[in-house]
Amino acid sequence: xxxxxxxxxxPESAGVIDMPExxxxxxxxxxxxxxxxVCGTDVEIARDGYGSPPPGEERLVLGHESLGEVLEAPAGSxxxxxxxxxxxxxxxxxxxxxxxxxxxxxxxxxGRFVERGIKDRHGYGSERFRLDPRFAIRLDPQLGDLGVxxxxxxxxxxxxxxxxxxxxRAWFEPKVALITGAGPIGLLATLLARQRGLxxxxxxxxxxxPKPKLVNDLGAHYHSVPxxxxxxxxxIVIECTGVGELAIQAAQQTSPGAVVALTGISHSDRAVExxxxxxxxxxxxxxxxxxxxxxxxxxxxxxxxxxxxxxDRHWLGRLIxxxxxxxxxxxxLTKRPDDIKIVIEMAR
Numbered sequence: 195x196x197x198x199x200x201x202x203x204x205p206e207s208a209g210v211i212d213m214p215e216x217x218x219x220x221x222x223x224x225x226x227x228x229x230x231x232v233c234g235t236d237v238e239i240a241r242d243g244y245g246s247p248p249p250g251e252e253r254l255v256l257g258h259e260s261l262g263e264v265l266e267a268p269a270g271s272x273x274x275x276x277x278x279x280x281x282x283x284x285x286x287x288x289x290x291x292x293x294x295x296x297x298x299x300x301x302x303x304x305g306r307f308v309e310r311g312i313k314d315r316h317g318y319g320s321e322r323f324r325l326d327p328r329f330a331i332r333l334d335p336q337l338g339d340l341g342v343x344x345x346x347x348x349x350x351x352x353x354x355x356x357x358x359x360x361x362x363r364a365w366f367e368p369k370v371a372l373i374t375g376a377g378p379i380g381l382l383a384t385l386l387a388r389q390r391g392l393x394x395x396x397x398x399x400x401x402x403x404p405k406p407k408l409v410n411d412l413g414a415h416y417h418s419v420p421x422x423x424x425x426x427x428x429x430i431v432i433e434c435t436g437v438g439e440l441a442i443q444a445a446q447q448t449s450p451g452a453v454v455a456l457t458g459i460s461h462s463d464r465a466v467e468x469x470x471x472x473x474x475x476x477x478x479x480x481x482x483x484x485x486x487x488x489x490x491x492x493x494x495x496x497x498x499x500x501x502x503x504x505x506d507r508h509w510l511g512r513l514i515x516x517x518x519x520x521x522x523x524x525x526x527l528t529k530r531p532d533d534i535k536i537v538i539e540m541a542r
Contacts, residue, residue: 197320203243221326231259257319258311347498348490368429375434
């Protein structure tokens, strides 16, 4: 069968390869791959060498954002042919650590987890793949192709859940949210903010293209000016750019008792002028919390699927701005100005 693969750190190696049928050890559910989403992590794998193929192999099959249709499922599994599923990305470590032992593999303590399409395990980017029922997320058929958005939505579902749980350490009634960045993660974070009824502000550098309208159509406010100029003091910040300077500005701009979730990772080594004592004072005197979050547990995928089902389908469909056949997937590594989410149609 065909699969999209690359040698990490060598973008020129991106292409389609032949590989065997998915092994039974991957799980008892066999699926036909419908769509694979491409995100910044895939670009980092290609260009920066982030991630790693399975031990002993040179190439990594990509595709951690998945949508598949069940072809075969064992009796008693709870799944049937025709079901739409998304696959969980991370698998718990073999020890397991305390977190993995209670299915909180997103919080793994020893780093021995594997991640499909990212770390030591092939992804879902092949014509067919297998899933263990434990890592299979059933999707409402009404979602259709929009189910490919479940994995990125799971990341922000976790960010929102943890923000609210941290805020709940004391009296906490958030009214205003700030989202930094209007890429796929930022837009999905905005969607979840609006579903919570929060006054929501989004900061992004784009002044044209689809992003401002997508934000405004959710009833949120779009800003292309510095955080310090938007005139609000948010209770919750979801930082989606990975730009450290923005994270610092956001933390200083927040209301007392605020929570700042960092979901992005910066790969820049540029130097910026900052004042750590001023940052420390703002956090301490304001009882503020800044935390980092990555990946997601099963419940976050389920929260994501529920959130997408409640959302306007037309709005969600506008997030998918390009569809490519497998043979053209390397084109997804270069974003166009109006790109938001690029998907690979594996059945084409």
